[in-house]
Amino acid sequence: MSDLTLEQLDQDGAIQEGIADLYGHSRADFLRKAVVGGGVLIAALSGPPRVEAAAASDVRIFQFALNFEYLQATFYTETERLGTIAKMAARKALWARTLGAHERAHVAIIKKVLGPAAGKRPFFNFRGNTETEGRFTRTAVAMEDLTTALLTGLTPKLQDQGLTAAAFSLMTVEARHAAWARHLVGVVPVASAFDEPKSLNEVDRIVASTRFISTLRARTTTTRNPRFTG
């Protein structure tokens, strides 16, 4: 079973264009061939959108996960665009760029899974946390631990066995991000023998408290600040 590359996944070129914007075309070419990994995902992603035959609760879980991946991907992309990552030491920049590339790939994966059921990217305001290395790092550590807690909680609630297997392949990646982040900042990467899962509702409350998402719940009117990215 061969692994999936970003190029196969990103057939409309949306990710590649974004990467080319960020890194120039030679880097984009390198990343295009980057292995997304997870042979399970080939099964999960082939054919029509996976959720067509899936339970409504699976659709809800993936829709929530998509919003969360949008949040993360936008956070890392904005930090890159603002030049915050370029100022980091090499090893730390590798970490920040890897996480950005992965979260963008996760957006693409989940959009493919959801098909027409995928929601649009909300608008975000990271409130200065993409502008300095210190604030970016603190936010990233918290975000990756939260994502790990979310996926350890949500994965056993999925009904479709193929989607469940795919969720395991994503969960471990978020756990790696979290451990890597904690190691970079000098905290023990694994706080306990068992990760503590969080429910969708708990995570929703935490995300709402950050006020990073300005249009998570559809409102009829939105005031957009020019510094919002979306």
Next chain:
Amino acid sequence: MSDDLKAPAEEDGDWEKVGVEALASRSDLLKRAAVAGSAAVAGGLLIAGLPKVAASAPSRAQDVRILNYLLRLEYVMAAFYETAAAEGQLTGEIQQFVSVVGEHEREHVALLQRILGDDANAEPSVAFGDGTSNPTKVAATARMLEETASAAYIGQGANLTKRAMIDAARITSVEARHAAWIADILRGHPAPAAADPAKSPSQVSAALRRAGVSISG
């Protein structure tokens, strides 16, 4: 942590209506599940007795086989870190890693034993060749073990019943954290792919053999 084996929380409403029986009527899902599990063909000591896991819907009987397979891996890791701490002449961060992670693996053994109850298999005897003889070898073997364990859990997680999966998921992410930690210590790549690959039991066995780990009993 025995109360962690309860059904999904009430507050989650309709999400807890987890029906594995529903899978049986959807043959395409089962075919995909077979790919997802890719655990079908057993072979090698580690997986003796493991069934064609993904070919059938989750059940308690299947949980017992899968959880014993994972327990065996946890026994191997716990034994490795215990031996490495005693013989590896460890200092600094490798020593911290072995101490912290060794304790985690012992806790994983204890939880899986508790879930399995009387069905839990006994600890095998394990030899690590020269894998515990010095800090460099300890680190390299630890990295292989953690990567392998993470991939083994990914390979089996979706084949468990929801009750067992709740705890397996909480262990899976911790094995992945271990893998990232030791990779970063070794200046390897802590998160090499956007989605982690699964390993089948025969791939797990092969990886352990390549690293000089031999298991008997």
